[in-house]
Amino acid sequence: AQSVTQLGSHVSVSEGALVLLRCNYSSSVPPYLFWYVQYPNQGLQLLLKYTTGATLVKGINGFEAEFKKSETSFHLTKPSAHMSDAAEYFCAVSDDGTASKLTFGTGTRLQVTL
Amino acid sequence: ETGVTQTPRHLVMGMTNKKSLKCEQHLGHNAMYWYKQSAKKPLELMFVYNFKEQTENNSVPSRFSPECPNSSHLFLHLHTLQPEDSALYLCASSSLDRGNNSPLHFGNGTRLTVT
Numbered sequence: 001a002q003s004v005t006q007l008g009s010h011v012s013v014s015e016g017a018l019v020l021l022r023c024n025y026s027s028s029v030p031p032y033l034f035w036y037v038q039y040p041n042q043g044l045q046l047l048l049k050y051t052t053g054a055t056l057v058k059g060i061n062g063f064e065a066e067f068k069k070s071e072t073s074f075h076l077t078k079p080s081a082h083m084s085d086a087a088e089y090f091c092a093v094s095d096d097g098t099a100s101k102l103t104f105g106t107g108t109r110l111q112v113t114l
Numbered sequence: 115e116t117g118v119t120q121t122p123r124h125l126v127m128g129m130t131n132k133k134s135l136k137c138e139q140h141l142g143h144n145a146m147y148w149y150k151q152s153a154k155k156p157l158e159l160m161f162v163y164n165f166k167e168q169t170e171n172n173s174v175p176s177r178f179s180p181e182c183p184n185s186s187h188l189f190l191h192l193h194t195l196q197p198e199d200s201a202l203y204l205c206a207s208s209s210l211d212r213g214n215n216s217p218l219h220f221g222n223g224t225r226l227t228v229t
Binding site for chain 1: 118120154155156157159204206210217218219220221222223
């Protein structure tokens with residue numbers, strides 16, 4: 001069975017500060033890992049994904065995430081937060097890369113302050 | 115424009131009403147999904163259709179009835195709902211091809227309130 005834990009349901013950062021959103025997973029096989037973002041009144045949008053290969057994955061809007069097998073983590077980072085980054089972020093894991101087998105975390109709401 | 119369009123955006127219905135949610139995808143995908151998003155809970159996968167055939171039904175109550183007439187359209191028929199069914203219902207699509215599975219593309223959702 002696979003699962004996802006997102007530490008911190010709410011994270012607040014100042015504009016220009018580092019963004020770090022945490023995600024830990026459990027999976028019985030090498031995982032496929034995803035980060036999605038949800039802006040208010042919208043559906044989820046793919047930020048980035050890890051399947052195989054390079055463990056540092058770059059996504060849209062300056063975000064990146066690093067797959068660390070030894071820590072079973074896939075934390076999302078951005079060097080400098082922007083007001084437009086305020087949204088809810090979801091980490092997800094899949095055993096086989098198939099969308100129908102995705103397990104989502106409960107989400108982290110990012111607040112960006114001036 | 116997300117490529118996946120859901121209507122209506124908002125729906126308020128009584129427990130005795132019958133209504134339908136509609137989803138249309140313009141991405142050429144062959145799989146479509148219904149998800150339920152409730153506050154403080156992970157996204158719940160409800161149904162999956164692959165090439166119009168239902169392949170997943172995650173123990174969803176029968177008051178939710180999906181319909182997939184073709185690979186581009188997906189409906190969720192609702193009847194005799196309960197207040198706890200109030201949530202954001204998200205439609206998504208993807209390509210499920212051997213060795214090349216695309217990520218999910220979501221619509222903007224229908225915010226359902228059951229009174």
